[in-house]
Amino acid sequence: MRRIGLGFAAVAAALAAAVLILPWLIPEHAVREAVRREIVALTGREPVIAGRVRLSLAPLPAVTVENITIPGLDGMPPLLQADSIEGTLRLSSLLAGRIDVSSLALETPRFALVATKDGRHSWDFKTGVLADAAAGHSEEALPVKSMRLINGTVAYSDAISGKSTVVTLRDATVNWSSLADAMSVSGVVDWRHRSTDVSISIADPSALISGGQSDLRLKMRGDMLNLNASGNLSGGGKFDGRLAAGGKSLREALRWLGLDLPEGHSLAAFNVQSPISIDANGIALSDVQLELDGNEAEGSMTVQLAEPRPKISGTLAADTLDLTPYSSEVQLATGLPRRWRSDRINLKGLVVSDLDLRISAGEMIVGKVHFGRTAAAVSTHDGLLDIALGEALTYGGTLKGRVTLKADDGGTEFAASGNFEAVELGKALGDFIGFHKLDGTGSGTFVISASGASVADLSRSMQGQATITVADGALIGIDLPDLMHKIEKRPLSARFESSYGGRTAFEKAHASFKITGGVANTRDCDLDNGNLSVQLAGNSNIASRSLDMAGIANWADGDGAEPFKLPFRVHGEWDGPLVEPDTNALLRRSGAAAPLFHDYVQPGQDASGSVAPIPAAATTP
Known part of the structure; x- marks a missing residue:
């Protein structure tokens, strides 16, 4: 046992001596030459080593080279610049008097990948192992099996497309044992101020370099995007495979990828899965399964990238589509009472x-x-949004229409047109604009246009026309037959408010509007229900969301007597319009008050009870 212990002690002493003595026995120029030789063997390019070269054996045999540069092609920036490169040496080769590098660690490397207009690339190699791989020779071993990149950058620029980008390599490792073996790349990269864990596996990198094909696996995990892709990649850059991607916000992911989208709450959580094909022209998703903002849809999509502005085309189908997150961002009116948005x-x-x-x-x-x-x-x-509603089944009927928005120097140009048939107006008007005073089955058409910087501006400049026909409907909030029956019997004692809260049923109603300067005018608004008929004229001020209309209600008992006529006004806010009788007409109906009123009768009026024509409503916005 004592002899064995002495043996181990001798070996340990010999190794310690080697660690201390070998760096002094191997001259610097030999180490420098060994490093130069390894780089030339790999790239075929002569490096420039401007700093010191040091050899150390503890804790592992290693060589450190400071300030090294690998040139690019003629007229191009250097392919690689690094503050220092540390190479791990094979101890067996070192003891035999050779310097063989097994792995490299590059501190602050800066890669410049440049594509010129004449088709040259800074990563094209004429000689060396990588050039042999490009020529289809895959039997050679690589001089370096593993490479670690710490706090580096990869700058890419394409003179043809004008595109450029910079990726920061916080800590990445490339493992590639030989040209015939697979390559793996993993690490943490920063791009546009976001960190992402990346893992790439290439089954046959040598085939890719020579223009062939290889299976590829890609995984990305980050706060903007999680992505898995697998498939076949060709040396020409075409990829066919399958994609699965998702994240917390599609809007933020697209902004991160370079699309200048405005702030917003929609386009949030998303997930997409599809077969995918990528080439120089763009991206094709042939069988998309898309989840976005709680919606699920399927279809196909393409993204064309050949033009300066991407073009997205596709067809999507969904069982249920909830657009509420998007409608909240284009809310037209706010507050109580509601007013058009002025931002x-x-x-x-x-x-x-x-x-x-x-x-x-x-x-x-x-x-x-x-x-x-x-x-x-x-x-x-070109800054134009066009939404065409082919057909929508809604509120028991159908709706078709078109809306366009276009940005111009002064703000926005707006246009809308459409028609609806057999729509339940009571619920529709209540849900669309919060108006609950009309019920029935309605049909109509509309054509409007406007321009301005805000929704309020659009409301003030609106032009166009609209027509509406309502069948089997009712005015909600007042019972005109009941009111007129009371007034006919006792004109002065009947209270107008006593009929509030009721309904005025009618068989049919019709109105047409001409819109000028944000004011919708009508002269032929009427409704009929046998004994009761009503005619209205006046305007609806779209800009101020108000009504100013005058009308006559005609009531006939059916016994051949002269119909009873009641003039009235409708005015006030859309949300709560007031209906008021013509008090002068009530006085004229009263036998007791008529003689007193006679001296004050205005031209065109008759104290016996007949009334003047429907007064024109104000038309000032």
């Missing part, structure tokens, strides 16, 4: 990309508004 309309997102998307849904929800089967097309180009 500037932001159409910044329309110039980010071109869009051509076809959407269908079995059910579509926008806040309180519910649609049945719906087909729509959404497109954007």
Whole structure:
């Protein structure tokens, strides 16, 4: 045992002596030459070593080279610059008098990947192991099996497309034993101020370098995007495989990828899975399974990248589509009483990309508004948003229409047109604009346009026309037959408010409006229900969300007597309009008050009870 212990002590002493003595026995120029030889063997390029070269054997044999540069092609920046490179040496080779590097650690490396207009690339090699791999020779071993990159950067620029980017390598490792073996890359990278864990596996990197194909696996994990991709990658850059990606916010992920989208709460949590094909022209997703903002849809999509602005095209279908997160961002009116929004309309997102998307849904929800089967097309180009609603089943009827928004120097140009048939107006008007004073089955058309910087500006500049027809409906909030019956018997004692809260049923109603300067005028608004008929004229001020209308209600008992006529006014806010009788007419109906009133009768009036024509409503906005 004592002899064995002495043997181990002798070996330990010999190793310690080697650690202390060998760095002094191997001259620096020999180490420098060994490092130069390894780089030339790999790249075929002559490096420039401007700093010191040091050899150490503890804790492991290693060589450190300071300030090293590997040149690029003629006229290009250096392919690589590093503050220092530390190479781990093979001890067996070192004891035999050779310097063989098994792995490298590059401190603050700076790679410059440059593609010129004439088709040259800074990573093209004419000689060396990498050049042999490009020529299809895969039998050679690599001089370095593993490379670690610490706090480095990879700068890429393409003179043809004008695109450039910089990726920071916080800590990444490349393992590649030989040209015939697989390559793996893993580590933490920073891009556009976000950190991502990346793992890449390439089954046959030598085939890729020579222009062939290889299986590829890619995983990314970060706070912006989680992504898994697997498939076949060709040396020309074409990838065919399968993609699964997701994240907490699609909006933020797209902003991170370079699309200049405005702030917002929609386009949030997302997940997408699909077969994928990527080439120089763009990305094709042939069988998309998409989850976004709680919605699920399927279809196909393409992203064309050949033009300066991406173009997204596709077709998506969903059982249920809830657009409430998007409608809240385009809310038109706020507050109580409600007023049109006065902040500037932001159409910044329309110039980010071109869009051509076809959407269908079995059910579509926008806040309180519910649609049945719906087909729509959404497109954007040159700052124009075009939404075409092919057909939507809603509130028992159908709705078709088109809305366009276009950004211009002064603000926004707006246009809308459409028609609806057999729609339950009571619920529809209540859900759309909070108006609960009309019920019935309605049909109509509308064509409007406006321009301005805000929704309030649009309301003041609105032009167009609209028509509406209502069948089997009712005015909610007042019982005109009951009121007129009371007034006919006792004109002065009947209280107008006594009929509030009731309903005035009618068989049919019709109105047409001409919109000028934000004011909708009508001269032919009427409703009829046998004994009762009503005519209205006046305006609805869209800008101030108010009514100013005058009308006559005609009541006939059916016994051949002269119909009883009651003039009245409708005015006030949309949310709560007031209906008031013409008090002068009530006085004229009263036999006791008529003689007193006679001296004050104005021209055109008759104290016997007949009334003047419907007074014109104010038209000033």
